[in-house]
Amino acid sequence: EQVPTLLIAGLSLTQSLPIIEYLEETRPQPNPLLPGDPALRARVRQISEIINSGIQPVQNLSILQAVGPERKMKWGHDAINKGLLAVEEILKETAGKYCVGDTVTMADLCLIPQVYNATRFKVDMSVMPTITRVVGALEGLPEFRAAHYSRQPDTPDELRDNSS
Numbered sequence: 001e002q003v004p005t006l007l008i009a010g011l012s013l014t015q016s017l018p019i020i021e022y023l024e025e026t027r028p029q030p031n032p033l034l035p036g037d038p039a040l041r042a043r044v045r046q047i048s049e050i051i052n053s054g055i056q057p058v059q060n061l062s063i064l065q066a067v068g069p070e071r072k073m074k075w076g077h078d079a080i081n082k083g084l085l086a087v088e089e090i091l092k093e094t095a096g097k098y099c100v101g102d103t104v105t106m107a108d109l110c111l112i113p114q115v116y117n118a119t120r121f122k123v124d125m126s127v128m129p130t131i132t133r134v135v136g137a138l139e140g141l142p143e144f145r146a147a148h149y150s151r152q153p154d155t156p157d158e159l160r161d162n163s164s
C-alpha cells in the first residue's frame with residue numbers, strides 16, 4: 001500500500017509529485033504550482049525532487065526501522081541536513097517570498113513537511129536562513145496553517161493542535 005494515495009475520477013494515483021501534477025493539470029488555478037516559464041518550472045521540479053527523492057525516502061519509517069533504534073536519529077539527521085543544505089544553496093538563487101519567486105509552487109509544498117522532519121531530527125536550521133525565511137512566509141498562509149499535520153483528523157491526540 002502506497003501513501004499518499006488519491007482516488008479521483010476512476011484513477012488511483014500514488015506519490016506526492018504525480019498527484020500534485022495531475023491536480024495541477026486537470027484543475028488549473030489562477031496561481032499555478034508549476035510556473036509557465038520552462039526555466040522556473042525546471043527549478044521548481046529540481047527543488048521538489050531533491051526533497052522528494054533525495055531526502056524523504058532515506059528517513060522514511062521503514063528505512064529508519066531497518067537502520068535500527070541506536071542509529072536512526074543520526075541517520076535521519078544526516079540525510080535531512082545534507083539535502084536541505086543543497087536546497088538552501090538553490091534557494092539563494094531562486095527564492096523571493098517563497099522557494100521560487102513570490103508565488104507558492106510545488107517546491108513549497110515539498111519543503112514544509114521536510115522542515116518539520118528536520119526539527120524532529122534536530123537539524124540546525126539556523127545555518128539555512130533562506131529556508132527559514134521561506135518557511136516563515138509559508139506558515140503565515142491560512143492554507144498552510146490548515147494543512148499542518150497537527151490539525152488533521154487522524155492526528156493522535158498528543159500531537160493535535162486544538163487552536164483555531
